[in-house]
Amino acid sequence: MIEVKNLTRYYGEKCAINNVSFRVEKGEVLGLLGPNAAGKTTTMRILTCYMPPTSGDAWVAGYNIWEAPMEVKKRIGYLPENPPLYHDLRVEEYLNFVAKIKGVPGNRLKSQVSSAIERAGLTSVARQVIGSLSKGYKQRVGLAQALLNDPDVLILDEPTVGLDPRQIIEIRQLIKNLGGDHTVILSTHILPEVEMTCQRVVIINEGQVVAQDTPENLTRRLRGTERILLELDGDTRTVEEVLGRFPQITSREVEKLSGNGHVRYALEVTEDIRNQLARAVVESGVNLYELRSEAYSLEDIFLHLTTKEEEAVA
Amino acid sequence: MKKLLAIYQKEMKHFFYSPIAYIVIAAFTVLAGIFFYLYLSSFVEAAFMDMIRSQQFRTPPQKFNVNLQLIRPYFWNLALISLFVLPLVTMRLYSEEKKLGTVELLYTSPISVSQIVLGKFLAGLTFYLVMLIPTVIFQALLFVYGDPELGPVLSGYLGLLLLGSAFIAGGLFISSLTENQIIAAIGGFGLSLLLWVIGWAASFSGPGLAKVLNYLSVINHFEDFAQGVIDSQHIAFYLLLSAVGIYLTFKSLEAIRWRA
Numbered sequence: 001m002i003e004v005k006n007l008t009r010y011y012g013e014k015c016a017i018n019n020v021s022f023r024v025e026k027g028e029v030l031g032l033l034g035p036n037a038a039g040k041t042t043t044m045r046i047l048t049c050y051m052p053p054t055s056g057d058a059w060v061a062g063y064n065i066w067e068a069p070m071e072v073k074k075r076i077g078y079l080p081e082n083p084p085l086y087h088d089l090r091v092e093e094y095l096n097f098v099a100k101i102k103g104v105p106g107n108r109l110k111s112q113v114s115s116a117i118e119r120a121g122l123t124s125v126a127r128q129v130i131g132s133l134s135k136g137y138k139q140r141v142g143l144a145q146a147l148l149n150d151p152d153v154l155i156l157d158e159p160t161v162g163l164d165p166r167q168i169i170e171i172r173q174l175i176k177n178l179g180g181d182h183t184v185i186l187s188t189h190i191l192p193e194v195e196m197t198c199q200r201v202v203i204i205n206e207g208q209v210v211a212q213d214t215p216e217n218l219t220r221r222l223r224g225t226e227r228i229l230l231e232l233d234g235d236t237r238t239v240e241e242v243l244g245r246f247p248q249i250t251s252r253e254v255e256k257l258s259g260n261g262h263v264r265y266a267l268e269v270t271e272d273i274r275n276q277l278a279r280a281v282v283e284s285g286v287n288l289y290e291l292r293s294e295a296y297s298l299e300d301i302f303l304h305l306t307t308k309e310e311e312a313v314a
Numbered sequence: 315m316k317k318l319l320a321i322y323q324k325e326m327k328h329f330f331y332s333p334i335a336y337i338v339i340a341a342f343t344v345l346a347g348i349f350f351y352l353y354l355s356s357f358v359e360a361a362f363m364d365m366i367r368s369q370q371f372r373t374p375p376q377k378f379n380v381n382l383q384l385i386r387p388y389f390w391n392l393a394l395i396s397l398f399v400l401p402l403v404t405m406r407l408y409s410e411e412k413k414l415g416t417v418e419l420l421y422t423s424p425i426s427v428s429q430i431v432l433g434k435f436l437a438g439l440t441f442y443l444v445m446l447i448p449t450v451i452f453q454a455l456l457f458v459y460g461d462p463e464l465g466p467v468l469s470g471y472l473g474l475l476l477l478g479s480a481f482i483a484g485g486l487f488i489s490s491l492t493e494n495q496i497i498a499a500i501g502g503f504g505l506s507l508l509l510w511v512i513g514w515a516a517s518f519s520g521p522g523l524a525k526v527l528n529y530l531s532v533i534n535h536f537e538d539f540a541q542g543v544i545d546s547q548h549i550a551f552y553l554l555l556s557a558v559g560i561y562l563t564f565k566s567l568e569a570i571r572w573r574a
């Protein structure tokens with residue numbers, strides 16, 4: 001449904017995105033995950049034909065962004081980072097206007113507007129002036145606007161930013177329900193959002209794609225190096241000797257706990273050795289206070305990948 | 315065409331949902347009314363004095379022409395008020411879209427830049443027409459109590475409309491350059507004023523340049539309309555000026571879009 005090939009965009013000298021490529025299949029919800037200034041908005045603005053890339057190519061809903069931008073625009077719904085609202089218009093008036101410029105034919109205008117109002121949960125405020133609405137409702141008006149004309153592709157730039165927790169949950173649920181009928185790309189810098197709403201993730205950092213996969217696969221890929229946390233109290237040399245017996249341990253971080261003088265080890269291991277490790281530690285006479293395995297969350301992967309990227313750049 | 319109409323309707327809503335529109339209309343009407351009153355009273359006074367004089371000295375009364383002595387300078391005056399007021403009409407036409415970030419909506423919708431520009435231009439022109447309605451009522455009073463010629467009145471309004479359209483196109487262009495309404499208003503006024511006074515510079519320059527400067531002066535082309543003369547050359551001048559403004563706006567929108 002969406003194919004992005006080697007997109008690069010410069011703002012003057014500054015490279016905002018560099019050689020970004022990914023695909024989104026029909027009906028999929030794809031998360032574009034990255035910290036601030038990673039290039040998410042830039043990528044989305046290119047896909048919505050708001051501006052052209054410096055080089056590279058993209059197809060959206062079957063049309064090329066260079067050759068047929070109008071056809072692309074007819075088939076997308078876009079919610080920019082700041083919802084593009086006219087504060088002096090009523091919700092209904094605004095949606096009517098957007099439907100018209102999107103080319104919704106007159107006989108379907110009413111039904112399109114009312115269905116967008118309903119899907120975005122705006123029925124109770126449809127006659128209110130947009131400027132008087134809360135931030136959450138404004139965001140919904142932005143979303144309703146993107147839903148008009150039943151676009152094949154929905155592009156949502158940080159749709160939950162600035163909302164309170166309850167509104168965030170509601171908007172996420174709304175987005176999740178949109179998948180299937182629509183192909184959705186949503187950008188975010190919040191990890192749980194991707195885990196909750198997306199089927200696939202593209203992680204982008206400093207303008208480059210650093211990983212792309214399903215949230216589960218990304219987690220599994222780093223499972224190869226599981227972490228074990230160990231809290232001990234005993235002779236350091238003995239502990240080192242015990243740990244040295246395990247070739248599965250690839251790296252260790254030591255931290256002296258201030259409260260009780262215990263030592264905490266964070267071990268990266270290639271397989272689950274909790275059982276053997278516990279026995280070895282106890283047999284050596286060291287006091288064992290805690291031993292647990294810690295699976296990587298997407299957050300760790302995100303940090304892992306983006307820091308690795310930074311090192312490579314440095 | 316439908317999309318152009320959608321832009322037009324939206325702009326009209328912005329105008330009439332905003333208190334500024336009513337303030338602008340009120341200010342224009344009050345100014346136009348004051349000047350009308352002043353012209354009318356001095357005209358009546360002159361005519362009255364003449365009547366007394368003619369009775370005293372038994373001379374035949376002079377002929378007083380309402381068109382020449384009241385309506386003509388009054389149109390000139392309306393043009394001047396328009397110069398001051400129209401920048402307030404055009405200031406938010408485009409700058410507001412930039413400030414609100416709604417350009418992102420417009421540019422990612424299947425609508426062409428020319429539809430956006432023309433819709434906004436026509437809305438500005440319509441608003442100007444609405445602003446002129448009270449002045450029509452003032453002039454209608456002259457027809458109730460007197461017997462002026464209709465031709466110069468109609469041609470005067472045609473002239474105002476053409477002049478206004480040039481100012482609106484210029485103001486729209488300035489508004490497309492900034493997201494600050496105040497700057498857009500000042501810039502729009504500056505541009506209009508420049509086109510107004512450019513003829514003054516003619517007297518300080520060589521004959522060749524003077525000709526060009528005089529041609530460019532928007533007010534020079536207005537005289538004939540106020541006197542009841544409709545010259546296609548003047549119509550062409552204003553249409554050309556409006557077209558240039560619209561074209562520049564079009565180019566500025568396309569350029570902004572490429573840079574943003």
Ligand SMILES: Nc1ncnc2c1ncn2[C@@H]1O[C@H](COP(=O)(O)OP(=O)(O)O)[C@@H](O)[C@H]1O
Pocket residue numbers: 011014015016017034035036037038039040041042043573574
């Ligand atoms: N209009 C612009 N002019 C200059 N630089 C820009 C512009 N927009 C974005 N950038 C820069 O490009 C980079 C990517 O920005 P952006 O795509 O907005 O990232 P994100 O949406 O992921 O936060 C940033 O470093 C930003 O400063």
Ligand SMILES: [Mg+2]
Pocket residue numbers: 037040041042081157
């Ligand atoms: Mg962004």
